[in-house]
Amino acid sequence: MNLPNKLTILRALMVPVYVFFMLFPAENELLFRWIACAVFCIASFTDFLDGYIARKRNLVTNFGKFMDPLADKLLVCAAMICMIPLSYLPAWYVIILISREFIISGFRLIAVEQNVVIAASYFGKFKTVSQMVMIILLILQIPALNLVTTGFVYLSLALTIISLIDYLYKNRSVLEEGGF
Template identity: 65%
Template structure:
């Protein structure tokens, strides 16, 4: 159990605290929304940190390869679902985002079965960055930033679709029988 794996586990443990803090009192308590945003930011930073440490110090493990992306998806999907509950985000947008995650996970699973590793693309990294910024902006809900928040949400959605198309076009051979 190395440091990157401990950070991944910490991120998973933070999710229920984030959800409870955000949804407590129907999201009406602004102080708790700031606390929830802080928890989300800290959890998101552990995502960046665990990967950098694992690569820099050659601490990449099978556990980390499995749990890190799962922890990321759990964190972001939990936040998005909470934001639908709080009526801060339309459900159809969240369905698009979560669908993309399932599709890419499926691609990676099939590729892995064939000994192929599908690395994260720059589009995927941009998508993740904008999704996380959008989540924080939606959680804190500062009225003066409403236009910025809306723009960031739409950019995150567009990047979600672009990154999906990018993954599919670059890795279409994963779906072709016997063509690796």
């Protein structure tokens, strides 16, 4: 197993660690939040790092193509789901963001059946980065950054919807050929 794939597996394994520190009731809640933030930041960095190493060293594998986006979705979705019981995000918001991930994943499955590879778009990449920044800001709950945090909440929602429309529009032939 190559280094990018190990980093991807590490990211997936960090998800329950993040959830534990984010939701476990502790005497020192602030310490646990900082640990959760550190775990999330490290896991998010592995997302960038595994892709960079895989492309630079020509280590792209079928396992990585499958597992990397799955680990990303696990991390971001788990992080956002943790925000609901803490009242940092409303459930409807998280449902919209997670629904987009399911729609795109299903869309990619249809494309694979047609031997079409759907590359990540810039909107999709910006969406991911905005969600990761939003999650970090929500974890930290810094009062002086409330306006910035709110801005990233709305930006992430907008980019989620825009990237969904962009993927579907640019790859509408996949749907047409799939009998939709």
